Amino acid sequence: MILDFNSxxxxxxxxxEALEDDILKGxxxxxxxxxxxxxxxxxxxxxxxxxxxxxxxxxDEGILYKKRGVGMFVCVxxxxxxxxxxxxxxxxxxxxxxxxxxxxxxxxRQELVAMIKxxxxxx
Amino acid sequence: xxxxxxxxKYQLVYFKNSVLTYYFVVSLVALMFNRPGSGNxxxxxxxxxxxxxxxxxxxxxxxxxxxxxxxxxxxxxxILAILAMSVFMSVVDVLLDSxxxxxxxxxxxxxxxxxxxxxxxWSIAVLATFASLGWMxxxxxxxxxxxxxxxISFSPVLVIWLMVRLNDRxxxxxxxxxxxxxxxxxGLAGEVPNPYAxxxxxxxxxxxxxxxxxxxxxxxxxxx
Amino acid sequence: MYEIKIxxxxxxxxxxxxxxxxxxxxxxxxxxGLLGRNGAGKTTLLNLMTNKIVPTSGEITIAGQSVxxxxxxxxRIYHMSEETLYPPSLRVREVFRWTREFYPKFDPDYAxxxxxxxxxxTRKRVKELSTGYTSICxxxxxxxxxxxxxxxxxxxxxxxxxxxxxxxxxxLANYIDNPxxxxxxxxxxxxxxxxxxxxxxxxxxxxxxxxxxxELLVSAYTVSGEISQxxxxxxxxxxxxxxxxxxxxxxxxxxxxxxxxxxxxxxxELGKVELQKLFIGLTNA
Numbered sequence: 153m154i155l156d157f158n159s160x161x162x163x164x165x166x167x168x169e170a171l172e173d174d175i176l177k178g179x180x181x182x183x184x185x186x187x188x189x190x191x192x193x194x195x196x197x198x199x200x201x202x203x204x205x206x207x208x209x210x211x212d213e214g215i216l217y218k219k220r221g222v223g224m225f226v227c228v229x230x231x232x233x234x235x236x237x238x239x240x241x242x243x244x245x246x247x248x249x250x251x252x253x254x255x256x257x258x259x260x261r262q263e264l265v266a267m268i269k270x271x272x273x274x275x
Numbered sequence: 276x277x278x279x280x281x282x283x284k285y286q287l288v289y290f291k292n293s294v295l296t297y298y299f300v301v302s303l304v305a306l307m308f309n310r311p312g313s314g315n316x317x318x319x320x321x322x323x324x325x326x327x328x329x330x331x332x333x334x335x336x337x338x339x340x341x342x343x344x345x346x347x348x349x350x351x352x353x354i355l356a357i358l359a360m361s362v363f364m365s366v367v368d369v370l371l372d373s374x375x376x377x378x379x380x381x382x383x384x385x386x387x388x389x390x391x392x393x394x395x396x397w398s399i400a401v402l403a404t405f406a407s408l409g410w411m412x413x414x415x416x417x418x419x420x421x422x423x424x425x426x427i428s429f430s431p432v433l434v435i436w437l438m439v440r441l442n443d444r445x446x447x448x449x450x451x452x453x454x455x456x457x458x459x460x461x462g463l464a465g466e467v468p469n470p471y472a473x474x475x476x477x478x479x480x481x482x483x484x485x486x487x488x489x490x491x492x493x494x495x496x497x498x499x
Numbered sequence: 500m501y502e503i504k505i506x507x508x509x510x511x512x513x514x515x516x517x518x519x520x521x522x523x524x525x526x527x528x529x530x531x532g533l534l535g536r537n538g539a540g541k542t543t544l545l546n547l548m549t550n551k552i553v554p555t556s557g558e559i560t561i562a563g564q565s566v567x568x569x570x571x572x573x574x575r576i577y578h579m580s581e582e583t584l585y586p587p588s589l590r591v592r593e594v595f596r597w598t599r600e601f602y603p604k605f606d607p608d609y610a611x612x613x614x615x616x617x618x619x620x621t622r623k624r625v626k627e628l629s630t631g632y633t634s635i636c637x638x639x640x641x642x643x644x645x646x647x648x649x650x651x652x653x654x655x656x657x658x659x660x661x662x663x664x665x666x667x668x669x670x671l672a673n674y675i676d677n678p679x680x681x682x683x684x685x686x687x688x689x690x691x692x693x694x695x696x697x698x699x700x701x702x703x704x705x706x707x708x709x710x711x712x713x714e715l716l717v718s719a720y721t722v723s724g725e726i727s728q729x730x731x732x733x734x735x736x737x738x739x740x741x742x743x744x745x746x747x748x749x750x751x752x753x754x755x756x757x758x759x760x761x762x763x764x765x766x767x768e769l770g771k772v773e774l775q776k777l778f779i780g781l782t783n784a
Binding site: 337340 | 546550573578582585600
C-alpha cells in the first residue's frame with residue numbers, strides 16, 4: 153500500500169483506494185483479513201482517526217466487514233463492487249483528464265484513438 | 276504527602292556520595308594527624324553542609340520541575356532532607372569522635388558542661404542552621420538578576436561596615452547590647468552554662484531562615 | 500471529563516508580551532499539533548501548563564482544577580521540555596528509576612525496550628548524551644511515564660531521519676495502545692502533519708487557528724497560473740502566501756468551494772494545500 157502524501161486526495165480516501173487496489177489485484181482475497189487500523193496507522197504514520205475513517209468508508213460501501221474481536225475482513229463480492237464503482241467513475245477520473253490534456257497539446261481525436269489502439273495491442 | 280518524602284529521599288541519595296567522600300577524607304585526616312585537641316568534627320561538618328547548601332539548589336529544583344512537582348513539595352522535601360542530613364551527620368560526628376578519640380575540645384566542650392544528649396541536639400540545630408543558610412544564600416543569588424547579584428555580594432560587608440560606624444557613633448552601645456544578647460542566646464548568662472538555650476536559639480534561627488526561603492521560593496522560575 | 504482549559508492567559512516579561520490573552524479548550528484523547536514559528540509562544544504555553552512558570556493573569560485548569568501548585572493534577576502530565584531538567588551527573592537508568600518514584604505508572608520494561616530500540620545507552624550520564632540522544636532520552640521518559648497527558652516540546656530535535664521515523668511511530672503506537680491526550684509542539688511540520696488530529700497555530704503569542712486537520716486542509720486550496728489571471732481569480736477572496744516565479748504565481752485561497760469553471764476559463768490550476776505551506780502563509784508577518 154503506497155500513500156502519496158502530496159496527492160490531491162485526502163489521506164483517508166487514498167487509504168480506502170489503496171485497500172481497494174489490493175483487493176482488486178488479489179493481494180487481499182475475499183474473506184481475507186485486512187491489516188488493523190493500528191497497523192496501518194503506525195506503519196504509514198497517519199493519525200488513527202484518519203485510518204479508521206478510511207476503513208469505515210469501505211465498511212459503509214459493503215466492501216469490508218468487521219468480525220467482532222478478530223478484525224476487518226473483505227466481503228464476498230467486494231471485487232465486483234469495487235470494479236463497478238470504479239467503472240462508473242472511470243470517465244471522471246481518467247477520461248475527462250485525458251481529453252483535457254489532449255486538447256492542451258492539440259492532439260486530435262484520431263491521434264488519440266490511434267494511441268489507444270496501439271496501447272491496447274500490448275494489453 | 277508522598278512526593279515530599281520521595282523527593283527528600285532523592286536529595287539524600289543524590290548527596291550520598293559527597294557525604295561519604297567527606298567522611299572518608301575526614302577519617303583519613305584524623306588517622307594521619309591524630310593529636311589531642313585537633314578540633315572536632317563538627318566544625319568540618321558545619322563547613323561541609325554550608326557548602327552543600329550553597330551549591331545544590333539549581334539542579335535539585337530543576338529535577339523537581341522535570342517531575343512536575345509543586346514548589347511547595349520541593350520546599351518541604353528540602354526541609355525534610357536538611358533535617359535528616361543534620362541528624363545523620365551529628366550522629367556520625369559523635370561516633371567518629373569516639374572512634375578517633377578526639378579529645379573533644381570542640382565548640383560544645385568549650386562552652387558547656389559535658390552532656391552527650393544536649394551535644395547531639397546542639398549539633399543537629401547548628402548543622403540545620405548552616406544548611407538552611409547555604410540554601411538561603413544560594414536562592415538569593417539564583418533569583419537575583421545581574422546587578423542584584425553584585426548588590427547581594429557586597430551587602431554583608433556593607434551591613435557590617437554600617438553597624439560598626441553606627442556602633443562608634445553611639446559609643447559602643449550597639450556592640451554591648453549585641454554581646455549581651457548573644458550571651459543570653461547561647462545560654463552563657465547564668466552560673467551554669469545552659470546548652471538548651473543555644474539549641475533553641477539555633478532552632479529559631481533555622482526557622483527564620485526557612486521562612487525566608489519559603490518566601491524566596493514563591494513563584495520562582497526555571498532559569499537557564 | 501478531562502479537558503484542559505486555558506482561560507484568558509497572559510504572560511508578560513517586562514515589556515514583552517509572550518502570550519496575549521490565550522483561551523483554548525483541549526478535549527481529551529486527541530493528538531494535537533501546537534505549531535508556531537520560533538518565539539511564537541509554544542514553549543511558554545507548555546511551561547505555563549505545567550506550572551514551570553506562572554501566568555501574569557489568567558488560568559489553566561485540567562478537569563476543572565487549576566494547575567498552579569497542584570501536585571495531584573500535575574502528576575497527570577508528563578512534559579518533554581525543551582530544556583533538559585535532569586541532573587547532568589545522573590545516569591539515564593537512574594533517571595528512569597527516580598521517575599518511577601514520582602510517576603507510579605511509569606513502565607520500566609517499556610522504557611528499557613525503547614532504549615534498546617533507539618540504541619540509547621542507559622549507563623551514560625545525562626551530560627554525556629548528544630543533542631539527539633538527549634531528545635531520545637526525554638522522549639522515552641515521556642512515553643514510558645504513562646501519564647494521561649503528554650506534552651512534547653520539539654521532540655525530534657537533533658534526531659536523524661531513522662530515529663524521527665521511529666519516534667513518530669512510537670508516539671502513535673503508544674497513543675493507540677493507551678488513549679491519552681498528546682500535544683506535539685514543533686516547527687517541523689512536514690513530517691508530523693499526518694500524525695495530528697487537530698492543529699493549533701500560534702503566532703506572536705496569539706492563537707490564530709484551532710481546527711481538525713482534515714477540516715483545515717479542505718478549507719483552503721492553491722491557485723496557480725499566469726500572474727494576471729491569478730489576480731483575477733483571487734479578487735475579493737481571502738488569501739495567504741504566494742510564490743512568484745517569473746510570470747507564474749501560486750496563491751493559497753481560503754474557501755470551502757473551488758470555482759472550477761472560473762479557474763478553467765482563466766487557465767489556472769487548483770490544487771490541494773499542504774499543511775506546511777498553509778502554515779507559512781498564515782504565519783508570515
